[in-house]
Amino acid sequence: MNKRIKQKEATRQKIIAAAKHCYSEKGFQVATKEIALAANVSHGSIFAHFPTAELLCQEVLRHYFADVGDSLDQCVRAGTDLPGYLSRWLELVQEDQAFYRRLSSESALLSADCQAKIMGFQGAIGVDMDDLLQSLNEERPLKELPLSFLVNTWLGIMQYHIQHQDWFSSEEADDHKALISQYLLLITK
Numbered sequence: 001m002n003k004r005i006k007q008k009e010a011t012r013q014k015i016i017a018a019a020k021h022c023y024s025e026k027g028f029q030v031a032t033k034e035i036a037l038a039a040n041v042s043h044g045s046i047f048a049h050f051p052t053a054e055l056l057c058q059e060v061l062r063h064y065f066a067d068v069g070d071s072l073d074q075c076v077r078a079g080t081d082l083p084g085y086l087s088r089w090l091e092l093v094q095e096d097q098a099f100y101r102r103l104s105s106e107s108a109l110l111s112a113d114c115q116a117k118i119m120g121f122q123g124a125i126g127v128d129m130d131d132l133l134q135s136l137n138e139e140r141p142l143k144e145l146p147l148s149f150l151v152n153t154w155l156g157i158m159q160y161h162i163q164h165q166d167w168f169s170s171e172e173a174d175d176h177k178a179l180i181s182q183y184l185l186l187i188t189k
Contacts, residue, residue: 012049015039020060024098028057028106057114064099065121068092072128082132083180086154089125090176093162104159126151133187141189150187157183 018039022030032053036043050056071092075085093100107118129151133142142150161168161179 008049011039011041011045015041015046015049015056016060016063019056020064020099023057023060023102024096027102028110032056054111054113057110058117061103061114061117064096064103065117069121069124072125076128076131082129082136083177083184085128085132086180086183087176090158090179093158097162097165100162104163122151122155129154136184136188140184142187143189145187153186154183 015035019035022035022038026034032046033043035056036046039046046053046056050059068089072085072089075088080088103118107115110118126147130147133147133150136142157179
């Protein structure tokens, strides 16, 4: 790869990182001028790499979901059980808490294409959770509930916990085991 191509890719990655930071701090409606300033590039550079702000947002989501998805896939390949998988997911969300908070609170404001990326990620997570729930069901019988309900219940618990973390004591806010334990109590007989 020649120097020019490497530099172009480095600029692209810098813009993606800056956009994610700006979305985390100011929301998904942040102006591209602010993203350019945060990336230390010209405003025109944003559009040289991403013809629209919408495409930039989609790329940020693609990167985020790829990173989280890869880490969770590693858990599945390693034979991690459902509590371990959920714990890892909480750790990943915690690492990017500001971004995840914005994403969960502003997802309804995003374009249909961005929402489709979110749904695609949740669908992939649903496949993993289905396998893990079936394994758990062999150990501890699950309540007879649709998979979508089981997955969405976890998403709701996790999002509520992250969105309102300041309502919990500092010990509760960091206690992933308790959160997972309560979820398992809800879904098992």
